[in-house]
Amino acid sequence: MTDPFLLIAYILLFPGFLFLFAYSMTFEFLDRRIVARMQNRVGPPFFQPFADLVKTLGKEVIDPRGVDRPIFDAAPVVALAAVMTSFLYVPIIGPSPLAFQGDLVLVLYLLTLPTLALMLLGWLSRNIYAAVGGIRAVTMLFIYEVPFFLALMMPTLMAGTWSISDIMAWQEEHLCLAILQPIAFIVALIGLQAKLERTPFDIPEAETEIVAGPWTELTGRRLALMHLANETSAVVGSALIAAVFLGGLAFPWTVESAILSATVGFLLFLAKTVAILLVLSIIRAATARVRLDQLNTIGWKYLTMAALAQVGIVLVMMASGVGI
Amino acid sequence: MTRIVVPIGPQHPALKEPVNFRVVTDGERIVDLELNLSYSHRGIEKAAEQRDFIRVLPLIERVCGICSHSHATVFSKGIEEIMGVEIPPRAQYIRTIIAELERMHSHMLWLGVAAHEVGFNTLFMWTWRDREAVLDTLEELSGNRVHYNMNEIGGVRLDLSPSQVEAALARMPVLEERIRAYVGMVEDEETMLTRFRGVGSLSREEALSFGAVGPTARASGVDYDVRKDDPYLVYDEIPWNVVTDTNGDVYGRTKVRIGEIAESLGIVRHCLENLPGGPIRAEAPKAAPPGEILSRYEAPRGEVAHFIRTNGTARVERVDIRTPTLANWTSVAHCLIGRPLADVPVIVAAIDPCLSCTSRITLVKSGGDLGKDAPPPNGPRGWSR
Amino acid sequence: MIEPLTLDGVANAVAGVAGAVDKASTNRIRVRTTREGLRDVIRRVQWLLPCDRLVSISTVDTTESIELHYHLIGQHRTVVTVTVELPRDAPEIETVSDLLPSAALYERQIHDLFGVVFRGHPGLTRLILNDDWPRDEHPLRKDWKPVAGTFYGGAGRRGPG
Numbered sequence: 001m002t003d004p005f006l007l008i009a010y011i012l013l014f015p016g017f018l019f020l021f022a023y024s025m026t027f028e029f030l031d032r033r034i035v036a037r038m039q040n041r042v043g044p045p046f047f048q049p050f051a052d053l054v055k056t057l058g059k060e061v062i063d064p065r066g067v068d069r070p071i072f073d074a075a076p077v078v079a080l081a082a083v084m085t086s087f088l089y090v091p092i093i094g095p096s097p098l099a100f101q102g103d104l105v106l107v108l109y110l111l112t113l114p115t116l117a118l119m120l121l122g123w124l125s126r127n128i129y130a131a132v133g134g135i136r137a138v139t140m141l142f143i144y145e146v147p148f149f150l151a152l153m154m155p156t157l158m159a160g161t162w163s164i165s166d167i168m169a170w171q172e173e174h175l176c177l178a179i180l181q182p183i184a185f186i187v188a189l190i191g192l193q194a195k196l197e198r199t200p201f202d203i204p205e206a207e208t209e210i211v212a213g214p215w216t217e218l219t220g221r222r223l224a225l226m227h228l229a230n231e232t233s234a235v236v237g238s239a240l241i242a243a244v245f246l247g248g249l250a251f252p253w254t255v256e257s258a259i260l261s262a263t264v265g266f267l268l269f270l271a272k273t274v275a276i277l278l279v280l281s282i283i284r285a286a287t288a289r290v291r292l293d294q295l296n297t298i299g300w301k302y303l304t305m306a307a308l309a310q311v312g313i314v315l316v317m318m319a320s321g322v323g324i
Numbered sequence: 325m326t327r328i329v330v331p332i333g334p335q336h337p338a339l340k341e342p343v344n345f346r347v348v349t350d351g352e353r354i355v356d357l358e359l360n361l362s363y364s365h366r367g368i369e370k371a372a373e374q375r376d377f378i379r380v381l382p383l384i385e386r387v388c389g390i391c392s393h394s395h396a397t398v399f400s401k402g403i404e405e406i407m408g409v410e411i412p413p414r415a416q417y418i419r420t421i422i423a424e425l426e427r428m429h430s431h432m433l434w435l436g437v438a439a440h441e442v443g444f445n446t447l448f449m450w451t452w453r454d455r456e457a458v459l460d461t462l463e464e465l466s467g468n469r470v471h472y473n474m475n476e477i478g479g480v481r482l483d484l485s486p487s488q489v490e491a492a493l494a495r496m497p498v499l500e501e502r503i504r505a506y507v508g509m510v511e512d513e514e515t516m517l518t519r520f521r522g523v524g525s526l527s528r529e530e531a532l533s534f535g536a537v538g539p540t541a542r543a544s545g546v547d548y549d550v551r552k553d554d555p556y557l558v559y560d561e562i563p564w565n566v567v568t569d570t571n572g573d574v575y576g577r578t579k580v581r582i583g584e585i586a587e588s589l590g591i592v593r594h595c596l597e598n599l600p601g602g603p604i605r606a607e608a609p610k611a612a613p614p615g616e617i618l619s620r621y622e623a624p625r626g627e628v629a630h631f632i633r634t635n636g637t638a639r640v641e642r643v644d645i646r647t648p649t650l651a652n653w654t655s656v657a658h659c660l661i662g663r664p665l666a667d668v669p670v671i672v673a674a675i676d677p678c679l680s681c682t683s684r685i686t687l688v689k690s691g692g693d694l695g696k697d698a699p700p701p702n703g704p705r706g707w708s709r
Numbered sequence: 710m711i712e713p714l715t716l717d718g719v720a721n722a723v724a725g726v727a728g729a730v731d732k733a734s735t736n737r738i739r740v741r742t743t744r745e746g747l748r749d750v751i752r753r754v755q756w757l758l759p760c761d762r763l764v765s766i767s768t769v770d771t772t773e774s775i776e777l778h779y780h781l782i783g784q785h786r787t788v789v790t791v792t793v794e795l796p797r798d799a800p801e802i803e804t805v806s807d808l809l810p811s812a813a814l815y816e817r818q819i820h821d822l823f824g825v826v827f828r829g830h831p832g833l834t835r836l837i838l839n840d841d842w843p844r845d846e847h848p849l850r851k852d853w854k855p856v857a858g859t860f861y862g863g864a865g866r867r868g869p870g
């Protein structure tokens with residue numbers, strides 16, 4: 001895919017930004033719908049997330065008194081840009097045309113940027129709820145990031161490559177990494193839930209304590225863009241885990257036509273990401289919010305330890321040649 | 325970390341009613357607390373002195389939106405006692421039925437709110453859905469969902485027809501099943517347990533000395549329940565138990581409330597099945613002889629006390645209302661010091677605060693801006709110790 | 710459960726510090742005392758009967774005096790009401806908030822609405838009324854009427870500053 005037109009189409013249209021945008025709207029719809037059904041509610045119609053976005057984009061932007069406007073405006077854009085960029089390195093149908101050794105590290109760090117933007121927004125809002133929320137967001141970052149990174153680094157250990165596309169290809173030859181490294185898979189799912197700040201990890205935006213946390217002073221397009229950044233990182237996170245851990249779940253029969261084969265691959269991608277979303281939504285509906293000090297215990301005592309145990313297991317497996 | 329003052333309220337998502345806490349935190353930990361609860365005064369006590377009993381009852385009922393029947397019953401009970409009027413058994417049974425249905429819907433509402441405070445919205449949606457069944461029953465029996473207006477001096481306003489009784493009984497099995505589901509949820513849901521266990525602990529001695537009432541006190545092993553201590557209506561004739569718990573924390577209060585929903589259901593069912601015949605009201609004189617009474621009643625949130633003095637006319641000389649929430653505030657302040665900020669909504673919600681009934685007394689609605697030019701701090705040491 | 714209190718039992722416990730003891734209703738015994746004797750009576754009621762919880766402090770303005778009724782209850786489930794009369798022109802009394810912590814809030818409320826001063830109270834500030842309510846007006850007193858032209862707080866008119 002060296003044709004520049006194809007590359008631009010890949011980045012802008014499919015499976016680039018346009019698809020990401022559309023899919024994140026669908027994702028939000030599915031998430032809200034699943035949770036609503038679990039809560040015995042009807043839930044929103046299909047176009048509701050899109051309608052919400054358009055409406056918020058058109059709303060008046062209010063500056064809190066004394067806020068540093070350029071940075072306040074820039075932070076949501078940076079967050080959204082980071083998430084959208086990271087999506088380009090995640091394989092959707094085949095390997096990503098932009099793949100290189102180390103793109104996994106790049107994606108992980110780009111996915112951290114929204115949290116940092118959120119902290120910045122909270123700090124700049126000159127609002128006590130936002131400031132406390134921003135502090136909480138960063139404190140949480142230090143707790144979940146370690147096990148999350150450890151869990152996502154383990155496939156590289158086994159596959160011997162730092163490229164997401166290569167890890168995916170490796171799984172098609174060997175076994176699905178979710179089966180080979182189940183603990184890492186679960187830790188990664190929980191880490192993703194924490195990264196997306198969803199219940200039980202919605203501590204930075206705990207409504208009943210600090211109103212909306214860093215989101216309190218966001219209005220109009222700032223709110224819309226930040227919200228979009230959050231939704232798109234849900235898609236990117238799910239796609240990343242789908243590629244890294246569920247890459248082996250390929251269609252068992254070879255399909256003749258290239259277009260048909262691509263369609264099948266695409267449908268598989270949708271199925272995997274929606275399955276991950278389903279798990280995340282069920283966790284969201286079935287739990288209560290934990291406290292920051294309790295998350296500290298969960299994160300360091302259990303998640304990090306589980307991830308480290310998985311490192312040990314992987315090393316033993318590699319030494320004895322199991323699964324390779 | 326430097327100290328931060330986090331204002332909670334008077335408008336805040338955690339609070340369903342206006343109250344203002346100025347929480348001083350050191351990082352996430354609360355080190356000091358100031359309380360302002362005077363936002364929704366309506367001057368009911370003064371207004372009650374100007375009206376005759378017939379007009380006072382609807383007014384008293386509006387002291388609280390949730391325990392409306394409680395306030396009306398405790399008031400009419402007191403007036404009837406001063407008058408020496410014995411209300412017919414059927415009226416007593418009907419009052420008891422409404423009272424216990426009210427307790428059920430209040431506790432279900434609380435359970436939902438408590439779950440919402442810790443971000444467990446699923447339980448919130450479920451309990452509020454099932455609460456609708458109780459509210460529907462109340463609407464069928466009284467014609468209203470919230471202010472039932474069933475009481476009048478000397479009896480009740482409406483009789484229950486056999487078909488109404490049947491319809492109400494038919495709803496009971498479903499509710500029974502739902503209550504069992506809640507018990508399971510509260511005892512098994514790990515994230516909720518971590519937020520409730522050991523939070524807002526109150527020992528038996530503390531509960532007594534801070535004057536806690538209702539489920540808040542009963543969760544600490546205090547077995548005060550006016551229904552047993554000073555039986556009114558038909559509570560001494562029917563089988564039921566006082567629910568207590570020894571945990572003393574929010575988890576204990578949850579367990580007590582769920583236990584009480586089950587007990588109330590039993591009482592309602594018993595009363596509906598054994599509803600005696602006869603008239604529903606006794607002839608009551610218009611004026612009450614001079615007298616004074618401390619009328620006590622176990623509302624869903626705890627003991628309500630009305631101190632009523634009459635002067636031989638059809639008006640009260642004075643009615644002094646002590647609501648359960650005011651009695652429980654002292655213990656809340658004690659529980660909050662030293663806890664993380666995240667526990668504020670949980671601990672405050674655990675007493676099931678009803679702020680409008682607590683601050684019902686003055687005449688002018690307070691709209692004073694208490695933000696920047698707030699009064700000198702009156703921390704918990706000022707009023708709780 | 711402990712037996713209910715008897716009239717004689719209460720009279721014995723408060724003998725020497727209190728005035729008349731009578732039965733107010735089936736389940737309530739009233740002890741009359743003066744403002745000097747209040748703390749002694751409360752202490753005796755608390756420790757000798759014993760009563761472990763304060764139900765409420767009720768207040769009545771009888772137009773001649775202001776009556777305070779301290780209702781206490783214990784494991785015997787009998788309410789003991791300690792009644793004190795205060796002169797209307799100088800209603801002052803010692804606080805009991807150190808003996809009964811829960812009294813502090815009730816005392817603040819009574820201070821607010823009746824103008825009773827509780828000496829020794831750790832923080833006798835406004836509880837019920839708004840902060841811009843006139844200092845010397847106590848709305849639950851019988852003779853209180855809103856004075857035309859007086860600012861009672863609220864969003865309508867702001868005071869200076």
